[in-house]
Amino acid sequence: MSANSNCRDLLNTISEYVDGALSEELCARLEAHMRECDNCRVVVNTLRKTVELYHACQDEELPGEVRERLFHTLHLDEFIQNERT
């Protein structure tokens, strides 16, 4: 499977996706990709569930620290290296 670079691009957008902050065009791309990629589908579903739980408990944005820990748990560090500040 050589879908890796594609996955990496899309995974960089999933935190915005689950926040509902992603543009329609990128949403459509991500959703189309998820139909063919079990890996990304699992990642997005897991992240979305976690974010929903978080929002249910605390009516706030997911802080960077929590997001980082979550991505680490999901073994996404390697995908978001460029996003670290």
Ligand SMILES: [Zn+2]
């Ligand atoms: Zn993928």
